[in-house]
Amino acid sequence: MQPTQPQSVTVLGSTGSIGVSTLDVLARHPQRYSIYALTARERIAELAQQCRRFSPRFAVVASEQGAAELRELLAGEDLPTEILCGVDGLCQVSSDSQVDTVMAAIVGAAGLRPTLAAVEAGKKVLLANKEALVMAGPVFLRALFNSGAQLLPIDSEHNAIFQCLPQPCSNLGDAGVEKILLTGSGGPFRTRAVNDLHRVTPDEACAHPNWSMGRKISVDSATMMNKGLEFIEACLLFNARPEQIDVVVHPQSIVHSMVQYRDGSLLAQMGNPDMRTPIAHALAFPERIDSGVPALDLITQGRLDFEAPDTQRFPCLRLAREAMDAGGSAPTALNAANEVAVEAFLQGRLAFTSIAAVIEQVMNRAQAVELTGLDAVETADRHARELTQRVLGAL
Numbered sequence: 001m002q003p004t005q006p007q008s009v010t011v012l013g014s015t016g017s018i019g020v021s022t023l024d025v026l027a028r029h030p031q032r033y034s035i036y037a038l039t040a041r042e043r044i045a046e047l048a049q050q051c052r053r054f055s056p057r058f059a060v061v062a063s064e065q066g067a068a069e070l071r072e073l074l075a076g077e078d079l080p081t082e083i084l085c086g087v088d089g090l091c092q093v094s095s096d097s098q099v100d101t102v103m104a105a106i107v108g109a110a111g112l113r114p115t116l117a118a119v120e121a122g123k124k125v126l127l128a129n130k131e132a133l134v135m136a137g138p139v140f141l142r143a144l145f146n147s148g149a150q151l152l153p154i155d156s157e158h159n160a161i162f163q164c165l166p167q168p169c170s171n172l173g174d175a176g177v178e179k180i181l182l183t184g185s186g187g188p189f190r191t192r193a194v195n196d197l198h199r200v201t202p203d204e205a206c207a208h209p210n211w212s213m214g215r216k217i218s219v220d221s222a223t224m225m226n227k228g229l230e231f232i233e234a235c236l237l238f239n240a241r242p243e244q245i246d247v248v249v250h251p252q253s254i255v256h257s258m259v260q261y262r263d264g265s266l267l268a269q270m271g272n273p274d275m276r277t278p279i280a281h282a283l284a285f286p287e288r289i290d291s292g293v294p295a296l297d298l299i300t301q302g303r304l305d306f307e308a309p310d311t312q313r314f315p316c317l318r319l320a321r322e323a324m325d326a327g328g329s330a331p332t333a334l335n336a337a338n339e340v341a342v343e344a345f346l347q348g349r350l351a352f353t354s355i356a357a358v359i360e361q362v363m364n365r366a367q368a369v370e371l372t373g374l375d376a377v378e379t380a381d382r383h384a385r386e387l388t389q390r391v392l393g394a395l
């Protein structure tokens with residue numbers, strides 16, 4: 001059944017990997033969706049092209065300088081697009097009464113305020129920006145509860161888990177769920193000699209075996225901090241206790257996660273590793289629409305492998321579990337330390353193996369406080385970033 005009015009969609013982070021995949025899916029369904037706003041930080045030329053193609057009502061960039069650049073690129077073109085800038089602009093296009101759906105696909109803590117603005121305004125929020133949920137946990141969930149916004153997971157594993165659970169599902173036990181099996185590929189260094197890991201380069205770390213993604217999440221996959229963040233994300237999204245979630249390494253990224261039921265059933269969601277599937281699923285939920293992703297051919301695929309994670313090789317998994325156990329602002333500090341350490345690695349200032357070591361030092365020194373509101377989240381985030389810079393400076 002086609003909705004009579006197209007849904008109006010804001011795509012936060014439209015120039016990124018998830019943003020581009022989202023626009024690909026939206027463009028396949030012009031009767032269903034119209035694009036309200038597109039946003040970027042520094043890829044202004046790409047954003048200008050997207051504005052020409054999709055004619056959004058608003059385009060938002062991070063700075064006045066970026067806005068001037070975009071104005072110049074679009075000068076003389078007959079577009080309905082108004083250009084805004086900064087966090088206020090992002091929050092405006094996330095919460096405007098004319099918006100139905102917000103794709104939250106900014107990377108990192110920078111996405112928190114606009115994503116929260118969408119949640120507080122009661123939008124249908126498609127959550128790719130896992131860092132926003134991890135860093136703000138209880139504050140994010142409270143805002144969701146108070147506004148009645150609909151949150152749909154885009155992260156492939158969480159989207160898979162969502163698909164394997166009955167809907168609605170507010171309590172795993174009542175639904176007969178025993179475990180969530182969170183799958184992870186193990187990244188590009190799953191089998192690399194441990195002694196070599198200190199010298200791997202940013203480009204090697206970003207060469208994910210199965211997924212094409214932005215550089216920050218690619219490094220997270222290589223350290224398996226991505227799975228650590230996803231473990232926390234799963235606890236929050238599905239109201240799961242830490243012991244209800246097992247991480248399973250699955251190198252082919254075909255099974256996107258599984259739910260184990262009391263009666264011995266293990267439900268899996270499978271598909272080719274292409275984010276347009278979870279994006280299309282969440283956009284149209286509970287309907288199903290074409291995503292452009294070809295059907296999975298199991299005969300060609302041939303085999304699916306599973307193994308336990310190597311926690312010696314990937315200490316970030318343990319650090320994430322410890323942060324979740326500590327509670328309060330510990331996940332905020334974990335996320336902040338990780339963002340700063342990954343940036344230092346990408347800039348060639350930190351060895352790959354030191355990412356986890358730096359985060360561990362920060363976690364040992366950061367004070368976990370209760371997250372009473374957005375101010376407390378942002379203060380804990382700032383303190384952890386300052387602490388991480390000091391740890392980096394002392395190396």
Ligand SMILES: NC(=O)C1=CN([C@@H]2O[C@H](COP(=O)(O)OP(=O)(O)OC[C@H]3O[C@@H](n4cnc5c(N)ncnc54)[C@H](OP(=O)(O)O)[C@@H]3O)[C@@H](O)[C@H]2O)C=CC1
Pocket residue numbers: 012013014015016017018019039040041042043044062104105106107108110128129130131154155156211212213214215216217275
């Ligand atoms: N890529 C994937 O397959 C998956 C991604 N995710 C999650 O989705 C999110 C996006 O990831 P991905 O698309 O790979 O990342 P990218 O780096 O490819 O894209 C990030 C987007 O955010 C924008 N952006 C970055 N920093 C800021 C800032 N400070 N203020 C405003 N906008 C900013 C970028 O703008 P610009 O282009 O101008 O720099 C870009 O549009 C992450 O949280 C990631 O963990 C989750 C599952 C899968």
Ligand SMILES: CC(=O)[C@@H](O)[C@H](O)COP(=O)(O)O
Pocket residue numbers: 155156157183184185186187211220221222226227275
């Ligand atoms: C596509 C997606 O959801 C990523 O988060 C992906 O899971 C990364 O791969 P890893 O399983 O290697 O972390």
Ligand SMILES: [Mn+2]
Pocket residue numbers: 155156157230
């Ligand atoms: Mn994922």
